[in-house]
Every structure is written in C-alpha cells, then in structure tokens.
Amino acid sequence: MIKITLASGSPRRKELLASLGVDFEVRTKPIDESVGDAQPPHEAAQYLARLKAQAFEKDVQPHELIITADTVVIHDHKILGKPQNKAHAQQMLLALSGNTHEVVTGVCIYYQHKYEVFAETTQVVFKSLTTQEVNYYIEHYQPFDKAGAYGIQEWIGMVGIERIEGDYYNVVGLPLQKVYTRLKAIAPEIWG
Template sequence: MNFTKNYILASNSPRRKELLTNLGLPFQSRVKEVHEDFPADLVRAEVAEYLAAHKASAYQDELQPNDVIITADTIVCLDDKVLNKPLSHAEATRMLTQLSGRSHEVYTGVCLLSLDKSVVFSDVTTVYFRDLTREEIDYYINHFKPFDKAGSYGAQDWLGMVGIERIEGSYFNVMGLPVHLLYEQLLSF
C-alpha cells in the first residue's frame, strides 16, 4: 500500500508498534503522559473511544499539515465493569480470578486525527477463558508482570496461550489494535 501521510503512533505499546510495522505503515512514535480517567456514565465501547479521542487531543496543537496521529485504548469489560491495568499483584490476581472460567469483552477504541479531520471507531472481541488455577495465575503474574495490560493479561502471552479457549472477533483487537478497521479507515483518511 502507498501510505502518503506522516503517521504518528501516540503509544508506547510494543504490540501496537509491531502491528503497524506488520501492516507496512511507516510511522514514528511519540508519547505523552495522558490521564486515563473517563466519565462514569460511559460504558463499554464508549469508554474505549472516549479515551482514544482524549489521548489524541493532547497532540492537537502540535499537528503539522501532513500529520496523522493514531491513538488507541484497549479496555477489558466483565459484564459492565471496566478492568483497567492492575496497580498491584493483588489487583491482578483479583482480576484474573474474576475472568477465570468466564467470557468477557475486549474493546479497543482508535482515533485518527489530522489538522482537518478526526475519526473515532472501535471494535469488540469476546474472549473465553477456561478455569485458571491459583498457581497458574501466580505464575503468570510473577513471570510476565502484566501491570501494563488491561484486565491483567496479554492474549499473546503465556496466559493467553494456556488460558484462552476461544475468541469471537479480531485477535489483533485483543492485542490492542483492530488492524482490519484501522486499515480501512487509513485508506480513506
């Protein structure tokens, strides 16, 4: 594909960088610290989309004519409860225990922002976990330190390999970027 803009990924995520590289999109990374608070009345996809747009707005004043900022936010929802990044071993244990033996949804919101255009979209994937033992949960947390991951796990990590029975929807969405939707949006952006 012939991508013609100056694409800027506003994310530290190694998974998002890998996915954009594999897509063949030339990009540079630029990261700012942005608070990830959201209004309490938002639910599911609304939260992910709000956070992606909020992250993009931090770059609004720095945009040059050919720039396209790409931001994303991935959340894990168990019922209507958002499971953010865990702050401690105990919180990660609690989240993974809640996810064990159940299905949950992973939402990724994406924002594309240029000087004259803004597009926000999201995707959802349902993930089914088998029952996890306390030993498996402790092993994963101790060895893989999932403190930078929504819901305390990465689908591409050890726990994803041994714990996910199946998914409905995009695997790449669970990794943090619905690449198929991003590609479609970039073609017309």
C-alpha cells in the first residue's frame, strides 16, 4: 500500500491535496530556498520542488510517495518571493497593481527512486489597486508567508484580480488537475 507524504508546511497545499480524496501525512525538512541569478525565473519553482524532494531521498520509506511543491510569482522577469515586512509587501502589491504577472508552481513527485518534475503557469491580471486597498489587505490578512505578498483566495483576490488565464488552484499553490493526472499515471491504485 502506498504511503503518501506531502512535504510542505503550507496549509493551502494541505487543503488542496485533501480535496483530491487522498490520505496523506505532512512531513517537512528545512532546505535553502534561495535561487541564484543564474537560475531562470521560470525554472526556479521546479528546481526548488526537486530540491525539497531530494531532502527525503535518504530516509524515504518503502512504498512512500513524496509530493513537494514550490510557487513563485514572476513580474517583469523577476521572482517576487515572500515579503520581508509590511513595506516590502506594499512595494510588491503596488508593482503588481494594474499589471499582468505569472504564477508558476513546480511540483515534484518522488516514488520508487524516480523523480517526476513538472510545472504549471497561470497568468494573473490585477486591476489598479489604491494604496488604501493594499494597506487594508496587508493589515487584515498579513500576507507575509505568500509569494508575491498575496493569496488569490483572500480579499485582495476577490476585489483586485480582473481575470486569470490558466489553473486557479495553481495560484493557490498546487495545480490539482496536473497533480491528479500524474499521480494516477504513477500510482493508479491510490484511487482504488
């Protein structure tokens, strides 16, 4: 029987994976998540997802399937990470205001000594946000654990996003359709 491990501390990823109807446990290991300038922005999420999976390589249990993921926000060919403080969050959100950016989630599935690494990209279009809207969001939602300083499922997504092109769940943190398709191909017995 396959044991599924989600190697992510993200409560959003935990909720999303649970919604696929699979039993899993959460285990995390700290890794250095910095990516150098040599890493192309669109490849960073896959690189980090694989790095997170490699941290489990030495102590993976028999029949254990590891799922890792990393989400990056790319604006103006640069990665916007998690904001360091309120001023940094404000700077990020004002940069996204009135513009289109990309959200890339890289996923790695490690099973039976094989890595399956893939990514999903979603285009997100923000309306022009006022400084008051940005400050309200930061004060009430504290988006300091979110790439790009926002969560699409929160207030700012409801009032600020004009449209998206691509997978909504990808922006939340896990491209569910692709994850389901890959898991079903790798281990169809998961869904009996």
